Amino acid sequence: MQVTLVGPAHPYKGGGAHHTTELARRLAAQGHRVVLESWRAQYPALLYPGRQTVEQAEGEPFPATLRRMAWYRPDTWWAAGRRAAARGGLLAVAVLSPVQVPAYLVLLAAAGRRVRTAVVAHNVLPHEPRPGDRPLMRALLRRAGTVLVHSREQAALVRRLAPGADVRVADLPPHFPDAHAQGGLGPGPASARPEGSPHYLFFGLVRPYKGVDVLIRAFAKGAPPSARLTVAGEFWTDADAYRALAVELGVADRVDLREGYVPAGEVPRLLDAADVLVLPYRSATSTQNVRLAHERGLPVVATRAGAMAEQVRDGVDGLLCEPGDADDLARALATFAAPGRAEELRRGVRPADADTLWRAYTEELVGSREKVNGDG
Template identity: 35%
Template structure:
């Protein structure tokens, strides 16, 4: 097939950029792919982190992308749309995750459908954004109505999409595992010494936002700390309300038990943080999918998470991790304690390796191929 792909890649950072880059890498092994990448992503006032640029020394790159889509320049939207419409592609793949991209993607998808025979496939990371509004919901509906077919990563997203496009072809496929963060340094032992870590180590990784449930994990930690030597590593940028979390740590008497690394972690350091951890914890209050789980699985690390979104579909309860109800500190503490008291680490890691194939990029590429050939 001849495929057009739109989305972020280096020099932009983050999970969607990594995902789209790896998708491009795996698609082009079997198909002719043109990657229409971003030249500018978010305006500075809209991005709460330090920068949306990837400062990694070992940045994830794939040659051949064309940085032509400027989020703030409508002329570039039409330029990309015309290039795709004129390119005689079998399918156009557009990632969907947040309503900011509604005008740009609506323009490209609408033009493509009107002026070519190319099928438009939306790859939905989130059908409905984590923190939504009536306006963003309306924008989402208007954009997704321009799609011919859809790929989702969770049952929740499949239901949300069918409410918008009940007759459209939809395929659900697991979020593939991220297994590219294998830089040699710093190593886990070096990081443990550098940070002064001892005992068991829990890892909460990624941007800190309210829906990710860090406060629930903090509330669960005293019960765990009462029974064992444990440290919680909170690794990732705080987008807002950091003082609220610091106040909660102080109120719970956890200053010696919680270590915060408040910054975006470059690719070459991801290995060290995951390798240093005994257990990854994702106490989400709501979710659709999670790239952090797939990063953890890429390192063979078990995960304790909540029963929200696709997490119950990805984590095999009692085999590759544990699942607990959301917003329940007691249940979260019990699962963490059970993991360590029953010494489940080696068995869970072995099972993660055994299940690796079901999270392969080949499955995702096959699902895209099936959708591209499905009946309109």
């Protein structure tokens, strides 16, 4: 089948670009003819305060990638749709933010009725919504032949926004940067720290919905006095507010805030220096960080938000707690620090079966029922 896949790719950074690129590779490996239509300018800086691109690719770019679309050039959206129409087959757009929706609506209109359509919805609605998000996403979901989401919770949201939509659910498969960029995949070395002195780690974008403030409060309540916490990543809010919170709670000397994007090549060392990855999200759809930690043999403490409740086996390869609840997270941090618990959880960690997950994922996308653009 001919597939036109639209979404971020190198030089854009992060999980969205990695996922789009790996999806293109997996489809091509299955014998599909794939073209990846990407962006040369994806978001206005005002709407994406972090660093959008990287100079060095965090993996091998997909060969058949076009980087012609720009957020400020609607003619490039239309041209991408016309190219997809000329190819035929399936047109799938990857949505990470409603900011992309106007471009995708134009693109779908330009493609007309000559292609099947699918929306790969990483986030049906943003964690931090803005006026206009719902009507934009509703319009896109109603135009899609198929909507692929990463959790049952997200599927229910699609059905509320677009009743009658053909919604498919597939677990988000691993889409790590290439092994050479990661410094080699596979479990890292076991910690040499004394038992009861764990090093807790959070990494990724620091945004309000990620709950880093909840984590610092929980660390102050539940972590042993000899424990440490590292928060590494881009801060979309004022990092000084988190520092002030650590000072107020008396843990500033044990909390290390490392501001700035963590390049792919540094991720293994960051994980290997920790005993557990902590994901204190207030809300979530799915995250690649659980998979990445387990790939390195690291247990995960996470909230029961989105797909994390299914990716982390409570008491086996990690611990679960309630979202937004500093007391419950403090309990989980204290439980992890109990004698023998860290090693027990580390023994339970198993990397995900990437091939099986990707096969199921692509079957849901490409094997969707026949429905052309604009039907229904």
